[in-house]
Amino acid sequence: MSRLPIAVDAMGGDRAPGEIVEGAVRAAAEVGDVVLVGRSEDLGTEHGLDVIPASEVIAMDADPGSSVRRMKDSSLVRTAEAVRDGKASAMVSAGNTGATMASALLRMGRIKGVSRPAIATPIPVPGGTPTVLLDAGANAECQAQWLVQFGQMGAVFARERYGVARPKVGLLSIGEEASKGNPLVKETHPLLAEAALAGEFIGNVEGRDIMSDDVDVVVTDGFTGNVALKTLEGGLKALVAALFGAFGASDEAKAAAEVLMPQLLPLYAQLDPDSYGGAMLLGVDGVCIISHGSSSATAVVNAVQVAADMVDHGIVDQLRTAVST
């Protein structure tokens, strides 16, 4: 199947451009055509990939809105433009998340009928299929109708990305009964129950269900979603650090931990953000993959793989259909 190259923002991320370029080179060999976007002088020529030149770099902590408006020749803006202009089939960036969203939104535009794009983040489930959490931070304040669309888009994403034939869609709340929650949840519940979904609405779910196979898509506003995501990341990180501390506590413990490594490494890999392949901004008129700021080369390879899969699945057209029903 012919596919336009995937555009990779070579300057975005804590470890850019080194790890990003290395990942792009591996992705070009393992996945398919990749084009780098950035300052040619910083990228060298050894990589052998095509480069779309961009003279500016949006810092990781820059204000998203103003930097995207001001820095028209930044790598992020040029990456989004490459998709808009038909030079690339998708964009991948590990850079400033807010600026990535703003670039994608301003350059690609929204899918017709979508009120607000949302960040869909896969949450690993040990031994199971990841749960798609959205919105994981694009919209700090939401309206009920937007959440309904998040449910529609999230179900399509879970189906296309993870092959769940009929995803279970849950509304994040503080009790299973329809009467439990804040005003936004109470208003959204009956609307989601009536909405056409590429899956089944299972009602309210709680925080403890996210990392389980009881639900495939968890719908929430971007404030709550971002808090849940970061709380989980922090908790797992603290526990893993404590475990490594215990494993290194004595020579005896070290030797025992060695024996367990073949069992523990697959679990560790499953929980490692670098293996998820990044989050996807659903609702813009193009494929936009948002990788973790600390992305390694491997994370970039996985992100390019997801971008290519989503292009091949025609995800944008499927999302367009989902929100128009």
Add this chain to the structure above:
Amino acid sequence: MSRLPIAVDAMGGDRAPGEIVEGAVRAAAEVGDVVLVGRSEDLGTEHGLDVIPASEVIAMDADPGSSVRRMKDSSLVRTAEAVRDGKASAMVSAGNTGATMASALLRMGRIKGVSRPAIATPIPVPGGTPTVLLDAGANAECQAQWLVQFGQMGAVFARERYGVARPKVGLLSIGEEASKGNPLVKETHPLLAEAALAGEFIGNVEGRDIMSDDVDVVVTDGFTGNVALKTLEGGLKALVAALFGAFGASDEAKAAAEVLMPQLLPLYAQLDPDSYGGAMLLGVDGVCIISHGSSSATAVVNAVQVAADMVDHGIVDQLRTAVST
């Protein structure tokens, strides 16, 4: 020091009355005077403790408001009344959380000046001091001024319960900058910055900070707090289950896990909800400890210990002072 007995709701909790009574007996020996509240015929007489009779039981899944209003001779309502009537110095229940809050609020009343009581839940920090998260679920919708009081009360609780001389109080948001967050957070931030606190306001914190020593008190609305708490519980549970799966994967792995147990058990114990001693409802005019629904006898002992400590520290008077400054 003379202290009135701690009243324990003997009928509340998934494992009531068996584990609750057993825990109360141990607490009476290890901590101090305990009085049971419940149906005498269900409690037997072997325990040797005083009993305040109550003929009704509020089910774990009953509607809190209506059951507390209707079931005036329920163990929960009678437990709260014992504190109000000067027969007990504090109440402990592992029963229906909403009904526990309603009983405490209706029978004890609020501390003068407190707008809304909040649930303060300790979050374990491996190798560190627990972080106090509040509100963990009492108020699904909050006003900025209530959150300021949560910060004032939470700081006093962190100081008295964990001995943190000058607790670091953070406002839960989705970015560290004061401009980040939903409208409630943006409105609360400047108010907390100006409020008199038994500690220091360190600004916004994120979900990943909760399980760390970077912050001692995390202030949020009861919807977000409950989602964060349950997300963390679910995530840690999933990870611990996956670990036990790995430990049991082969005879070799089992043997290695045996060797590691002396290192892992203290960590496991630190993360076990039974060892936290329960959450405290801050803002009612009495000490009310809310234990996990699945509380074991050990959890009851720890909850009685916390209740006794808080009585001895004069926590209610300290909270009264904190919100009036």
